[in-house]
Amino acid sequence: MVAHKVSEKTIRRLSHYAMCLRRARRDGLAVITSGFLSHRCGISSAAVRKDLAAYGDFGKQGSGYDVEVLLRNIEEILGTCAPPPVIVVGVGNIGRALLASGLDGTGGYRYTAAFDSDPAMEGVGISGITVMPAREIASACSDLNDTIAIVAVSPGRGQEAVDSLIRAGCRSILSFNLEPLEIPPGVSLRYIEVSTELDVLTHSMKNRVENA
Amino acid sequence: MVAHKVSEKTIRRLSHYAMCLRRARRDGLAVITSGFLSHRCGISSAAVRKDLAAYGDFGKQGSGYDVEVLLRNIEEILGTCAPPPVIVVGVGNIGRALLASGLDGTGGYRYTAAFDSDPAMEGVGISGITVMPAREIASACSDLNDTIAIVAVSPGRGQEAVDSLIRAGCRSILSFNLEPLEIPPGVSLRYIEVSTELDVLTHSMKNRVENA
DNA sequence: GCGTGTGAACCTCTTCACAGCG
DNA sequence: CGCTGTGAAGAGGTTCACACGC
Numbered sequence: 001m002v003a004h005k006v007s008e009k010t011i012r013r014l015s016h017y018a019m020c021l022r023r024a025r026r027d028g029l030a031v032i033t034s035g036f037l038s039h040r041c042g043i044s045s046a047a048v049r050k051d052l053a054a055y056g057d058f059g060k061q062g063s064g065y066d067v068e069v070l071l072r073n074i075e076e077i078l079g080t081c082a083p084p085p086v087i088v089v090g091v092g093n094i095g096r097a098l099l100a101s102g103l104d105g106t107g108g109y110r111y112t113a114a115f116d117s118d119p120a121m122e123g124v125g126i127s128g129i130t131v132m133p134a135r136e137i138a139s140a141c142s143d144l145n146d147t148i149a150i151v152a153v154s155p156g157r158g159q160e161a162v163d164s165l166i167r168a169g170c171r172s173i174l175s176f177n178l179e180p181l182e183i184p185p186g187v188s189l190r191y192i193e194v195s196t197e198l199d200v201l202t203h204s205m206k207n208r209v210e211n212a
Numbered sequence: 213m214v215a216h217k218v219s220e221k222t223i224r225r226l227s228h229y230a231m232c233l234r235r236a237r238r239d240g241l242a243v244i245t246s247g248f249l250s251h252r253c254g255i256s257s258a259a260v261r262k263d264l265a266a267y268g269d270f271g272k273q274g275s276g277y278d279v280e281v282l283l284r285n286i287e288e289i290l291g292t293c294a295p296p297p298v299i300v301v302g303v304g305n306i307g308r309a310l311l312a313s314g315l316d317g318t319g320g321y322r323y324t325a326a327f328d329s330d331p332a333m334e335g336v337g338i339s340g341i342t343v344m345p346a347r348e349i350a351s352a353c354s355d356l357n358d359t360i361a362i363v364a365v366s367p368g369r370g371q372e373a374v375d376s377l378i379r380a381g382c383r384s385i386l387s388f389n390l391e392p393l394e395i396p397p398g399v400s401l402r403y404i405e406v407s408t409e410l411d412v413l414t415h416s417m418k419n420r421v422e423n424a
Numbered sequence: 425g426c427g428t429g430t431g432a433a434c435c436t437c438t439t440c441a442c443a444g445c446g
Numbered sequence: 447c448g449c450t451g452t453g454a455a456g457a458g459g460t461t462c463a464c465a466c467g468c
Binding site: 109207 | 296413418
């Protein structure tokens with residue numbers, strides 16, 4: 001296994017392959033082909049082979065990929081063989097729903113703590129997690145450096161939440177807040193933007209006559 | 213305004229520009245530059261100008277773009293000047309949270325109905341929306357063809373939810389379910405995949421030494 | 425024969441650099 | 447002088463086509 005330069009697009013696809021492989025394993029398949037994976041993930045089979053070959057020769061010509069071996073290798077590449085803990089910052093509607101839904105079927109992630117700046121939320125339990133005051137983030141988490149924080153605070157409060165997370169040593173953030181957030185180099189930040197997805201859908205809806 | 217072929221990436225960015233412009237308008241700005249937009253959206257100013265120039269000459273050289281005019285034009289391009297109604301299918305943790313959070317600050321979208329196949333949910337009210345039985349989707353929505361459906365049903369139930377939506381005439385779907393879904397041509401489908409975002413964050417966390 | 429691995433062609437998107445206009 | 451609009455150059459990603467191994 002070599003540590004190549006690889007694009008985020010590829011990483012994203014590897015994540016999808018991993019999902020398909022887990023499902024294939026559940027279904028009792030021992031071997032899988034690039035064609036099967038490509039169909040399930042909605043991309044070309046050549047792309048699948050390129051993605052996988054970039055990290056080593058995992059496949060057997062004529063038959064395909066061993067499900068177990070390939071999954072283990074992909075998890076090794078992604079680092080999800082030892083998934084980092086996930087904390088939730090902001091226990092409003094979305095934060096509560098995330099905690100309550102859990103992270104089953106996602107390759108082993110687990111929520112380990114939840115925080116909110118509202119004193120009224122303090123001590124509330126959701127799916128076995130007890131909400132703690134936001135100011136205790138640094139002291140309550142053993143290794144924020146290796147923790148993913150999901151931010152879902154009130155509108156307009158995103159930046160201060162992110163700032164305090166970063167001060168506490170957190171380097172990986174997934175924001176459900178709409179606001180664009182500023183982060184220093186070395187920190188990874190991703191957004192879940194329902195409203196942008198709606199805009200994309202609206203656009204293709206209004207332009208459907210020409211497209212399809 | 214010309215209807216060019218334009219990539220989804222551009223549409224996605226236009227959505228971000230629209231957000232920035234609404235905020236700029238709220239802040240009382242009348243004019244905005246590509247440099248300002250680019251900084252806020254985290255991309256190069258040349259890209260901003262390319263995106264905008266693809267649809268017409270909205271800018272004034274030497275000063276920038278009129279906030280009001282540009283926003284109106286972008287909303288015209290996206291079709292969000294008349295945002296389609298949004299329905300929620302599946303009123304579990306996520307569905308409830310979406311309904312309860314509302315769609316304020318997203319450019320005018322509104323939830324108009326919610327459905328669930330669980331009889332126990334029938335009649336429950338969330339933020340002014342009363343949950344209806346899933347089988348009534350077709351009869352309860354006046355124009356599903358111009359409606360966006362957010363699917364957030366139980367794991368494994370995504371495909372049947374999508375199938376019945378499509379049978380009922382729906383053409384735009386945003387899925388919070390993890391499963392890969394099959395759709396016929398002419399239907400737009402997008403995913404919100406928290407687990408893939410976590411994988412991407414995990415990967416960059418584990419490979420941080422080499423990257424930054 | 426079947427499916428992988430891979431160089432080459434192809435295509436798309438981004439960045440650069442600058443002309444042109446207010 | 448500042449900022450837009452834009453051709454040209456560059457980078458990155460995808461598809462194609464085929465050789466190789468099972």
